[in-house]
Amino acid sequence: MILNLDPRSNTPIWEQVVHQIKELILKEILQPEDKLPSVRELSGTLLINPNTVSKAYQELERQGIIETLRGKGTFVSASITPRADEQKITEMKQQIKQLVIEASYLGIDQQTLAEWIKKFSAELGGSNKYVKND
Amino acid sequence: MILNLDPRSNTPIWEQVVHQIKELILKEILQPEDKLPSVRELSGTLLINPNTVSKAYQELERQGIIETLRGKGTFVSASITPRADEQKITEMKQQIKQLVIEASYLGIDQQTLAEWIKKFSAELGGSNKYVKND
DNA sequence: ACGTGTGTATTATTATGTATAGTACACTTA
DNA sequence: TAAGTGTACTATACATAATAATACACACGT
Incomplete structure (x- = not known):
């Protein structure tokens, strides 16, 4: 590997x-x-x-x-179960907030950020096994 | 402060x-x-x-x-100019990639991530002074 | 000129986390 | 038995973070 x-x-x-x-x-x-x-x-x-x-x-x-x-x-693991870990979700929101702030100072708008997310999601295999409504 | x-x-x-x-x-x-x-x-x-x-x-x-x-x-500073720092942008992309990965294991889809970005952007004042096309 | 308030520089100390090195132990398998 | 597994432990080195204490150069009001 x-x-x-x-x-x-x-x-x-x-x-x-x-x-x-x-x-x-x-x-x-x-x-x-x-x-x-x-x-x-x-x-x-x-x-x-x-x-x-x-x-x-x-x-x-x-x-x-x-x-x-x-x-x-x-x-x-044979089966990987997504856990809605509340603390981690809170941390993730904080991280995104910080991301938006930094992006602003780099002249990057929210639309570009959303596009990047879409792009990386596709790279990881469009249909995501670990997302509930999927 | x-x-x-x-x-x-x-x-x-x-x-x-x-x-x-x-x-x-x-x-x-x-x-x-x-x-x-x-x-x-x-x-x-x-x-x-x-x-x-x-x-x-x-x-x-x-x-x-x-x-x-x-x-x-x-x-x-009297005027804050957004710099398109290529290295920082590359780091930000990597950060977003990691964010998408972690979100997957938390059962969060890309749409939710995009919504959070939109939300935080609004909180920071809808019309962002430092984004070029604004 | 003086005193006060600025940011800055320096040295030292403590704590924490990372990474490495070496050794040893318990377990599984051929 | 021997080799390959993950794990535990001690020790060391290094970098960073944070604190403490001190000192310097500059600006301003008196």
């Missing part, structure tokens, strides 16, 4: 791993019950520390995205 | 100050050439270190949002 990691990014490496694996699952490149690379293998290909990969896997498991079986490996 | 700071947030205090001052300017609560509180005064009301306020002010000046006059104080 090949991920694009940016060591100079302000987002931690383990978090980049989490993000990109979630993206691969949405794109169905990783499918339910697929086996993920072992901690040692992935740390080898990504040239990062095994502990960093382990931290990413633990976070993914905490979110219910993957499951780990001792001695066997880690696998994409 | 009263700002809502969250010491437990992962975003640094100085960055929260930057964000909220930019928001106040968009809402025209702070207007061009208005004087901002002095570093010491704001640090007093917010109960944070003067250096933290200073760092926020320096970042705002770097972005051309405010101007500082030695011995006089800091003021909202």
Whole structure:
């Protein structure tokens, strides 16, 4: 598995791993019950520390995205259920608010933002499995 | 000036100050050439270190949002020009991509995201001064 | 000239998070 | 048994954030 990691990014490496694996699952490149690379293998290909990969896997498991079986490996969860986590939704709204503010100072209007959202949604596979009314 | 700071947030205090001052300017609560509180005064009301306020002010000046006059104080810039900073736009696209991914796992569709953007845009004053075609 | 209020610079200290390194343990499977 | 799994633990290094204390240069009103 090949991920694009940016060591100079302000987002931690383990978090980049989490993000990109979630993206691969949405794109169905990783499918339910697929086996993920072992901690040692992935740390080898990504040239990062095994502990960093382990931290990413633990976070993914905490979110219910993957499951780990001792001695066997880690696998994409058979069924990923979207949780309407109220706190996360609040955080997301705050993030969007901040996004709109920054966009204003860059001369970007809301319509452009909406178009970008539409574009990325399409890239992730038009019919989104995890959205309720779908 | 009263700002809502969250010491437990992962975003640094100085960055929260930057964000909220930019928001106040968009809402025209702070207007061009208005004087901002002095570093010491704001640090007093917010109960944070003067250096933290200073760092926020320096970042705002770097972005051309405010101007500082030695011995006089800091003021909202007379004219704020939106810069189409390509790097920042690229970062914003990446941020939106990540937002769409996270939204998917929360069961939020793109339409809802677009509506939230519209809502926050309205809150910031419908006619946005810093957007070109406006 | 003086004192006060500006932003700024500097040094030091503390705390936190990230990432690495090395080692060890419990488990599963061939 | 041996190899491969995830995990736990300690230790180290590094960067950033935040605070504290001090000092400097400038503007302004008296």
